[in-house]
Amino acid sequence: INYIASKFGYVDVLVNNAGYGIGGAFEDLTEKEIREQMETNFFGVQNVTRCVIPMMRQRKQGKIINISSVAGFSSSPCFSAYNASKWALEGFSESLRYELKFFGIDVLLIEPGTYKTPIFYDNRRYAHNFDNTESPYYEISQHLKKKVMDYVEDCYKDLMEVPMLVEKLIRSKKPSFRNIPDVEAKSLSFLRKILPFRVYSWIVEQACFHKLYQGQKKRETA
Known part of the structure; x- marks a missing residue:
């Protein structure tokens, strides 16, 4: 940050995009694994953001764009640590938006789906x-791992959707706080908003475990 400031005079836009995801049921995760997930996806964002705020505040302008995920508003089994890091990022970003609005600084979220x-x-x-x-x-974790990777292998969404949205937000004079680049994530967000949680959670369970449920029924009736 200091190098950029010395070379260009200031930082006018920060895009926080560093992150990774750890899979596994909560009981199978160690405290160390969960803390490392939070360090990168949440505290890392805070640390870099803390460095740029003073110069943005001094200039009374700037944009902080945090790359969240659909995992920041919709949870799934065996990703509790990753979900927690993204939900924390969303709450932090919203609170920070209110604080920095007085100084002409925009705090924005991008919530992509699967790419x-x-x-x-x-x-x-x-x-x-x-x-x-x-x-x-074990059975649940392995089932979900295969399901996720099969979906990813067949995912052909345009990777430029997210960077193009970043550019749009940078150029926009009045950008929205929450921004979703892809149709899949927009559909999920819409369902989350309009459906009762009982209905929404049933859909998630069926999407994740339908084949496992069928396998259990077959074993029980055999």
Whole structure:
């Protein structure tokens, strides 16, 4: 940050995009694994943001764009640590928006859906106990891992949607606080808003576990 400020005089836009996701049931995650997830996805954002606010405040302008996720408003099983980091980011961003509005600084969120990016490959981590066949969550975890990766492999959304949205927000004089780039994520957000939680959670459960439920029924009737 200091190098950029010395070279260009100031920082007018900050895009917080660093992050990774750790998969695994809560009981299979260690405290260390959860803390590391929060350090990168939440505290890392805070640390960098803290560095740029003074110069933005001094100039009475600036934009802080935090890359969240659909995981910031919709949770899924075996991603509790990742969901927690994104929900924390959303709450932090909204509160910070109110604080910095007095100084002409915009705080914005982008909530993308699933894209075929390194977060599902090089940046994907799993709980230390993820592949332990003795874990009570082994079947669930392995099922969801396959389901997610199958979906990612068939995902052909335009990777430029997010950076194009970032550029649009940078150029906009009155940008919206929450911004969703893709149709999939917009649909999920819409359903989350209009459906009772009982109905919405049933849809999530069916989407995640339908085949497992069928397998259980077959075993019970065999």
